[in-house]
Amino acid sequence: MNATTAFSAPPAGSPLARAYTVQPPGRAQRLLQALYWPLVGLLMLAALYLVMRLYLAGQTAWGLGALTLFAAGFYIYLSKAALAWRYLFPGVAGMLIFIAFPLLYTTQIGFTNYSSAHLLSQERVRDYLLEQHDVVEERVLGYSLHAVGGGEYRLALGPREGGAPQWLSPPLALRGQTTPQALLPAGGISLGEALPLRELIRHREALQRLELRLPGESSPELASLRYLGLREFGPLRAHYEALADGGLKRLSDDQVFQPDAQSGFFSAASGETLQPGYKVSVGWRNYARMVLDAEFRGPFLSIFSWTVIFSALTVAFATAIGMLLAVLLNWEDLRWRNTYRTLLFLPYAVPGFISILVFKGLFNQNFGEINAILDALFGVKPAWFADPLLAKTMLLIVNVWLGYPYIMILCAGLLKSIPADLYEASAIAGAGPLTNFRRITAPLIIKPLAPLLVSAFAFNFNNFVLIALLTDGRPDYLSTKIPAGQTDILVSYTYRIAFRDSGSDFGLAAAISTLIFILVAAMSLINLRLMKKGGH
Numbered sequence: 175m176n177a178t179t180a181f182s183a184p185p186a187g188s189p190l191a192r193a194y195t196v197q198p199p200g201r202a203q204r205l206l207q208a209l210y211w212p213l214v215g216l217l218m219l220a221a222l223y224l225v226m227r228l229y230l231a232g233q234t235a236w237g238l239g240a241l242t243l244f245a246a247g248f249y250i251y252l253s254k255a256a257l258a259w260r261y262l263f264p265g266v267a268g269m270l271i272f273i274a275f276p277l278l279y280t281t282q283i284g285f286t287n288y289s290s291a292h293l294l295s296q297e298r299v300r301d302y303l304l305e306q307h308d309v310v311e312e313r314v315l316g317y318s319l320h321a322v323g324g325g326e327y328r329l330a331l332g333p334r335e336g337g338a339p340q341w342l343s344p345p346l347a348l349r350g351q352t353t354p355q356a357l358l359p360a361g362g363i364s365l366g367e368a369l370p371l372r373e374l375i376r377h378r379e380a381l382q383r384l385e386l387r388l389p390g391e392s393s394p395e396l397a398s399l400r401y402l403g404l405r406e407f408g409p410l411r412a413h414y415e416a417l418a419d420g421g422l423k424r425l426s427d428d429q430v431f432q433p434d435a436q437s438g439f440f441s442a443a444s445g446e447t448l449q450p451g452y453k454v455s456v457g458w459r460n461y462a463r464m465v466l467d468a469e470f471r472g473p474f475l476s477i478f479s480w481t482v483i484f485s486a487l488t489v490a491f492a493t494a495i496g497m498l499l500a501v502l503l504n505w506e507d508l509r510w511r512n513t514y515r516t517l518l519f520l521p522y523a524v525p526g527f528i529s530i531l532v533f534k535g536l537f538n539q540n541f542g543e544i545n546a547i548l549d550a551l552f553g554v555k556p557a558w559f560a561d562p563l564l565a566k567t568m569l570l571i572v573n574v575w576l577g578y579p580y581i582m583i584l585c586a587g588l589l590k591s592i593p594a595d596l597y598e599a600s601a602i603a604g605a606g607p608l609t610n611f612r613r614i615t616a617p618l619i620i621k622p623l624a625p626l627l628v629s630a631f632a633f634n635f636n637n638f639v640l641i642a643l644l645t646d647g648r649p650d651y652l653s654t655k656i657p658a659g660q661t662d663i664l665v666s667y668t669y670r671i672a673f674r675d676s677g678s679d680f681g682l683a684a685a686i687s688t689l690i691f692i693l694v695a696a697m698s699l700i701n702l703r704l705m706k707k708g709g710h
Contacts, residue, residue: 218248239275243267277691284460284685290678292438292451299452300433303422303440307410313396314408315341318368319377327377329386330365331357331399331407339365341388348380354398356387374404422448460685473651473658474667481663484569485634489627491574496581501615503582504589515586522579530643533572562660565645569661573640577630584626588619628701632694641666656682664690 221244228237250256250263286292294302316334319327322345329346330339341357342365374381382401391397399407414422414431421432422440431440431448438454439447463470502508503515521529536542537558545555558568596614605613641647647659647666656679658667664686672683 280684281688284688286453286681287438287456288453288680292453294452296452303414306413310409310411314406316405317407320365348377354385354387460682469655473654477662477667485631488573488634489631492577493581496578497585500582500585519579521575526576534644537568565661592618625701625704628697632697636665638665
């Protein structure tokens with residue numbers, strides 16, 4: 175076959191010829207091509223609408239972030255110059271939204287006084303206080319609602335105890351009037367039957383938006399009547415008056431309250447503060463409390479030390495037990511070896527929270543099987559949940575039980591990679607099992623195992639589930655400013671500060687969370703370095 179024959183066109187009508195022929199676009203493809211740009215336009219409009227709603231809601235930073243994200247997405251997927259980024263953009267966007275943003279937001283909260291007493295902004299707290307009012311009981315009037323035809327109604331107001339009405343409203347459509355309606359004297363105007371309670375309930379929302387004005391009243395506050403219930407209208411007396419400098423004056427005693435940027439409250443010169451407070455920046459105050467506040471520093475440093483000890487001892491004991499069992503199960507002459515391996519793997523196969531709850535019952539002081547056995551053998555029934563040392567010991571026992579199968583599996587796999595020639599040479603030299611373990615097994619296992627042990631340490635550093643389900647941090651420290659448990663670790667202590675019995679101090683909890691992140695990040699860097707060295 176010559177070159178001309180080899181590269182000639184395929185015969186007409188053959189499958190190869192049809193494959194090389196450019197087919198005209200089908201009907202569905204033409205429809206998609208026609209709808210492509212309209213759909214892109216609709217997506218752009220939806221994105222701009224979302225950004226505008228965020229901006230109008232006062233969330234300027236959120237709006238700018240959403241606008242940047244949408245603009246980057248449209249540029250990447252509509253521009254040929256950014257073709258390579260089309261595959262990276264979803265991952266990068268997800269990392270920014272679900273990892274970077276929560277981290278930065280948590281760090282930012284750590285520099286504020288954000289708590290259950292300081293949830294709102296200063297503007298919203300000011301508006302809330304200005305909305306506070308009392309009903310002027312001596313000026314409250316009863317009312318009834320009467321249909322006057324054409325879909326309009328009149329309100330008749332008079333004494334609450336009953337009697338002839340004194341004032342009438344003009345005809346109202348009750349479709350959301352927002353302008354004040356001046357009342358008229360009731361004389362000379364006939365009314366039909368008052369609407370029943372069911373009809374009043376149907377018009378309640380419109381009546382709530384209604385403002386009625388009493389003629390001839392010198393005080394604007396007393397002249398304005400507002401809806402008070404299904405049978406009453408009356409004037410409202412405000413508690414506070416806004417001042418030009420941003421402060422508030424309490425009308426009952428003319429006390430002036432100014433915003434305090436240090437405490438996050440509207441405060442008077444006498445030291446009195448108004449609730450609620452508002453969120454302000456406090457700088458490094460939350461971090462300084464960990465070191466400088468003696469009442470907080472004591473429990474915090476104890477919990478920090480226990481967290482490190484708990485994580486380190488768990489990894490040490492689990493590694494020792496897991497490695498020992500892996501070496502024993504690697505002995506080929508051991509009978510029922512697979513049965514033992516299966517039984518020893520069970521703690522890892524059972525869901526962790528189930529095992530923790532089972533152990534919580536086993537360690538029960540009065541009814542648990544462990545105390546029943548100890549009582550029968552030695553006549554003692556330890557208070558596992560009341561004594562701090564015993565509670566910590568119990569946590570270590572349960573956590574090692576849950577963790578050793580993981581180390582055992584890792585070591586079993588690593589043992590398979592050790593050449594058998596090394597043990598044969600050691601046997602010729604007359605070395606025993608302990609010498610083999612110390613000179614051959616342990617050095618060859620520990621190097622590749624080191625990064626995984628660092629990961630296990632980082633995991634136990636944040637082992638919230640074990641603490642929450644087994645001891646809930648108890649027993650507590652006594653006489654502490656912020657409630658703290660002697661078996662708490664940093665993550666459970668942070669949870670208690672943020673959501674439990676410490677006034678929901680989100681700012682302090684965020685500062686501790688940032689510290690935990692820095693520590694775990696440092697462990698991850700150590701892990702990466704160990705893996706890099708292990709690769710060499």
